[in-house]
Amino acid sequence: MIINNAETILSVQELNASIDDTQILNGFDITVKAGEIHAIMGPNGSGKSTFSKVVAGHPSYTVGGGTLEFQGKNLMDLEPDERAKLGIFLGFQYPVEVPGVTNGAFLRLAYNTVQKARGGEELDPLEFDDYIQSKLKLLDMDAEFLERSLNEGFSGGEKKRNEILQMAILEPKLAILDETDSGLDIDALRVVANGVNTLHGDNDAVVLVTHYQRLLNYIEPDFIHVVDGGRIIKTGDKSLAHELESRGYEWILEENKSSVS
Amino acid sequence: MSDRAVEFTASLLEGEGVTLDSPKGKWLRQRQLEARVALKEQALPTSEEEEWRFTDLTSLYKNTLSSPDDRAAVDASVVKTFLIPEASSAIVLVDGVYSAELSRTNAVKTKIRVTDLKSALGDERLRERLERQLNNVGGDGVSAFCEMNTALFKDIVVVHADNRGVDMETIHILNISTGKHTFNHPRLMLLAEKQARICILEDYLGLGGFGYMTNAVSELSISAGAEVIHVKLQRDDDSAFHIAHTHVGVDNGAVYRNWSVSVGGAVSRHNLVTRQREEGGYIEIKGLALGHDKRIVDTHSCIEHTKPHGQSNQVHKTIAGGRSKIVFNGKVKVHQDAQQTNSSQQNRNLLLSARASVDAKPELEIFADDVKCAHGATVGQVNDDELFYLKTRGLDDGVARNLLNYAFAKEVIDDLPIKSLAGVIESYIKQQTRV
Numbered sequence: 276m277i278i279n280n281a282e283t284i285l286s287v288q289e290l291n292a293s294i295d296d297t298q299i300l301n302g303f304d305i306t307v308k309a310g311e312i313h314a315i316m317g318p319n320g321s322g323k324s325t326f327s328k329v330v331a332g333h334p335s336y337t338v339g340g341g342t343l344e345f346q347g348k349n350l351m352d353l354e355p356d357e358r359a360k361l362g363i364f365l366g367f368q369y370p371v372e373v374p375g376v377t378n379g380a381f382l383r384l385a386y387n388t389v390q391k392a393r394g395g396e397e398l399d400p401l402e403f404d405d406y407i408q409s410k411l412k413l414l415d416m417d418a419e420f421l422e423r424s425l426n427e428g429f430s431g432g433e434k435k436r437n438e439i440l441q442m443a444i445l446e447p448k449l450a451i452l453d454e455t456d457s458g459l460d461i462d463a464l465r466v467v468a469n470g471v472n473t474l475h476g477d478n479d480a481v482v483l484v485t486h487y488q489r490l491l492n493y494i495e496p497d498f499i500h501v502v503d504g505g506r507i508i509k510t511g512d513k514s515l516a517h518e519l520e521s522r523g524y525e526w527i528l529e530e531n532k533s534s535v536s
Numbered sequence: 537m538s539d540r541a542v543e544f545t546a547s548l549l550e551g552e553g554v555t556l557d558s559p560k561g562k563w564l565r566q567r568q569l570e571a572r573v574a575l576k577e578q579a580l581p582t583s584e585e586e587e588w589r590f591t592d593l594t595s596l597y598k599n600t601l602s603s604p605d606d607r608a609a610v611d612a613s614v615v616k617t618f619l620i621p622e623a624s625s626a627i628v629l630v631d632g633v634y635s636a637e638l639s640r641t642n643a644v645k646t647k648i649r650v651t652d653l654k655s656a657l658g659d660e661r662l663r664e665r666l667e668r669q670l671n672n673v674g675g676d677g678v679s680a681f682c683e684m685n686t687a688l689f690k691d692i693v694v695v696h697a698d699n700r701g702v703d704m705e706t707i708h709i710l711n712i713s714t715g716k717h718t719f720n721h722p723r724l725m726l727l728a729e730k731q732a733r734i735c736i737l738e739d740y741l742g743l744g745g746f747g748y749m750t751n752a753v754s755e756l757s758i759s760a761g762a763e764v765i766h767v768k769l770q771r772d773d774d775s776a777f778h779i780a781h782t783h784v785g786v787d788n789g790a791v792y793r794n795w796s797v798s799v800g801g802a803v804s805r806h807n808l809v810t811r812q813r814e815e816g817g818y819i820e821i822k823g824l825a826l827g828h829d830k831r832i833v834d835t836h837s838c839i840e841h842t843k844p845h846g847q848s849n850q851v852h853k854t855i856a857g858g859r860s861k862i863v864f865n866g867k868v869k870v871h872q873d874a875q876q877t878n879s880s881q882q883n884r885n886l887l888l889s890a891r892a893s894v895d896a897k898p899e900l901e902i903f904a905d906d907v908k909c910a911h912g913a914t915v916g917q918v919n920d921d922e923l924f925y926l927k928t929r930g931l932d933d934g935v936a937r938n939l940l941n942y943a944f945a946k947e948v949i950d951d952l953p954i955k956s957l958a959g960v961i962e963s964y965i966k967q968q969t970r971v
Binding site: 334354355356360364370373374375376384385392445 | 919920922928929930935936939946
């Protein structure tokens, strides 16, 4: 929801980033305010996924220039865990499987680490067990999930639910969800979307990075941005998504080329 | 042959073996004598020998070790903290000698007998089995250390399982070292009769001991249809030398499952030789070796398939931190007769420090043409994607790395049948994989 005079959560200007000497982001600009939902769309290889990783602080990317600020604070020199403690959450397209680490123990460790950094209260295993029940319910997850190894052998849908479960306990100011809809059947998509809608409020922001319009039927964005060549080439409201659905990306790319030349 | 190794060998041979004065033990004294003679021909190995190329024993040979004659008193309440609730019997050896006082056996209600050498010799059937199997369970991998054990063991822990049709029982054999610069040569013989089911924990630790050498030999003879679970936990003092030979013979359709965990010692070497002696059978070996500080951990395993339709599955994981040195030599030998063998071996090594090293060598010798043998060995560092994932959840670099190291190691013991031990091993992993 667009709120007048809302706090700026994320401010990105003229951001350049490269990996192994290949430049991926090329003058990326975006401003995200509290209460808003943004969708970043674009063809494969456009740089939308890179954008999400750069904001979260992936070490493989080198930022070459521009500004990257979170609630007015420069993120450039911060480690991924410091960004997480500030309130940045990245929902992974391919959540990593970590055999040997139980999901429940990991979630509590993450929760307590972030709580401690924010001056909140840490929970012992029993208290955490109580705390997480409502979050599990929100995502229609069985408590048995907590006993399994982190993401190991999870189906695509289970992995994505587990990502939103992590979002639920980490209570981010900014949640960037990278291709959260990929690999989901329609029921799982509903559950995940419902989770995001429930968790989102007036004081935080959500950025959906997605290739398809499908997710946007369930999570309604305030802004839609189309990315190509490592920057945003068009911004519109929800209706832009429908246009993309029926016409594809080509016309925008063409439009952009002609306006540049 | 280095002078140092020869001198060290000779100094150990000043010790005595079995002192039992019974006519039934005559054959045994003869064997000990033969081993002694053999050691005069061939001293303990040096790194000039191929089998010991990566493990330098100079730090052992420059010691003067003595027989642990003055045994320090061991506090029973301390021993108790190491015992596992799953075990029906706990056999405690102090510096290689059986302690009736510290042990507890519960043999009345079961068909598993745990005895010392003296009682075993008194039972004609057992004596005959012992004489036939001693040093004859089968397989390659007998080194001069094994010979040294044969020359010098003072007792044998004999476990005889004849419990077909009843539940699996767990026996804990706890080897405690209290000596300072002493040696001991513990010997174990497990005889599993047809369809017997037994789980043994072979456990080594130091209580006040320092710079001691444990030179253990364990032989397990597994008859047709039997199932043996064998957990070897080497948690000796950080100053100790631990040399161990495990020889296993697996008969028709029998199952042998081994977990070998090395989390102690300054220098350790485990020769684990399993031999499928008859058709069928299943051998599973899971190994975990943790190297930290300047520790050397060497595992030489050999799985030998001699007859058709055998299956084996081996997973060996190691973590090398600090300036440690990890050695793994994993041989799988499939004889010409062993058609339709199905064998897999996986060796994964995690290198935590630039000053640590890993020498990994899978060795396949296959003489049969209709077999499936998969193997793979990797040496790697912590995965960057996994690390990034954990860090985006707020975990700082050190915590995230610890968690991943821990998870890597823990996978080996996830299905350990002795549940209480999993927690014990986990705490060693946590301590020793800290970044």
